[in-house]
Amino acid sequence: MLIDSHCHVDPNHFREGADAVLDRARAAGVGAFVVVGVDADLTAARFAVELAARRPDVHAAVGVHPHDAAAVDDRMLAELEELARRPEVVAVGEIGLDYHYMHSPRDTQQRVFGDLVALARRVKKPIVIHTREAPGDTLEILERAGASEVGGIIHCFSEDRAFAERALALDFDLSFSGIVTFKSARAIQEVAASAPGDRILVETDSPYLAPVPFRGKRCEPAHVLHTTRFIAGLRGEPFEALAARTAENTRRRLRLPAPAASAG
Template sequence: MIIDTHCHLDFKDFDQDRDGVIDRARKAGVNRIVNVGSSIEGTRRSIELAKRYDIVYASLGVHPHEAKSVTDKTIDDFRALAKERKVVAIGEVGLDYYRNLSPKEVQVGAFKKFIHLAGDLKLPMILHSREADREVLDILRKEKEKDQTGVMHCFSGDEDFLKECLDLGLFISFTCNLTFKNAKNLREVAKGVPAERLLLETDAPFLAPQEFRGKRNEPSYLVYLVEEWSKVLGLSKDDIARITTHNANRLFKLNIEEPSEIAYPIRDSLYLNITNECTNACDFCIRYYSGFVKGHNLRLGKEPTLEEIQNAIGDPKRYKEIVFCGYGEPTTRLDVIKAVSKELKSNGVKVRLVTNGHGDLINSRPIVKELLGLVDKVSVSLNVDTQEQYNKICKPNFGADTYKKVLDFAKDCIRNNIETEITCLDLPDVDIKRCERIVKELGAIFRLRRMGVTG
């Protein structure tokens, strides 16, 4: 499933084969389309398309080229139109100083009106900026409410503009121009987009992908953009599809069900989410602000049974490795780890355990020898470089000496010839070089994790 969050199927470019365009989109896996209003009449046509096609949703907007047509009555009319069931956003709105088809001051006035309208209606904004990046940012900072968000569509700015958009809480979408042969610099900027803020769009009929450059674009061509993003971000095409679908559902409330998962693939690994219980309460933990990792819903209604876990795995040989890593600490269910791993190893599958290192404390005994022959690699989340930081940030259940016990667990893994990786986090007060020294002295592999990056 993929979602085209920005296209203009109401344009006359599609008058001859609109039904065919929708059919091709479905066949390509496009499950939702946001048809974006770019004029007063275009907005009304978008709503009609949303009524006609089940996969189409509408946004209300006036492109900055048409800003001179915006009056107070326009805003009142849009406020009424927003009551239509499938209206999901305000946009596209913003500034375009490339052609100045509406005077700059008129564009600014209209943009402010739409920001306030979106705030009143609690709808996200679909933002347009061309040769006006600084002004767009300044206006957003001054005019939008704190919790207002949206997407910077057809992104074409530099790394600084990207950072400032992200700091404002915006999602980011690039069109199929990301696939162009001469878009090397744009692809470099795109590497800085967190997957959790990425959306897909065609901006059809404009900017068809490289394979069809110069021709009319359409939602079915979104698959070419998915392929390009998989290269840019080092994820699988399925990852990109799933992540961006979740992001679009989160932003636009598209009524897509996202059930919780026990086994969840990322790249060529399969992760097992066997518990949500944890013996740390880390300040930075994603579980406190999101139920999702790389588009997977990891909120379990209950702890899965052994049979449910085995059924969720399916054929384990499809994956490079199977990893025990969920929203909780896997070693709280040591018997499950052992039973599942025994079956996996009988199939010649590599097994990795991601742990906070509390396994001995949780089970009131040393557990490493019980993992021998069952777990090939252990990844221990040490996170910080001192006991004081650990107690303050991770808040372990087992008291002030837990940090030392985590190191002892890692040492025991190393002594027993289990490949051992220790990870730390790039938190502001963490001495990364000291972390690396601690890990190297133990004889483990060091890996730095990035704050806010999961999966």
């Protein structure tokens, strides 16, 4: 069964509730979810941890999005580290840089990014990276901050082959969202087609970036099937084989438990 390696399902995104959304995805063939909690006051992080604590098919990632870097203070870092040490939390993230909207100043984003990489190293958990229009600075900070000690995931991969090669060398896997299905995403499609099979993951980033044929609509975890099917076509692989491989890659990277054996 597929794993959605990155989704946001907190109540401000899905009024019907996370359980309804995740149950729809399970009915479609998605077996597990990495629910990412990021906002300016850790409400979403707490929600992700609580959801993972009561649903065995959910694993949490907690962090601070670069948009909210200006809100980070010592108290928030301390609480985030406490949350990150919880057994339900499998990664620190998403964290990184976003130079598109610049909701937080560039230097603040860079400082907080380094602080959060250090936090991940302290708790010994992999990192989920958000990077937008900041490829050079993202890689430089990862290298300088020793991120390869814990490795992680380049979430919603939207860069080129050169970036992919440096990220892979730093022990970061590449996670592809619905963007890969867009006609304009030629560079991303090239990477998805050629990346090592044991280093690729799939995600929805729901409620954002719905894949074709849902582009422009609210995305949800069930849509990861369409992204996976599209990538399988790029790679000339059977859908079932790629679904199984990306699920295994996600389990290995985030140290998730093996799926329960079916009765027979």
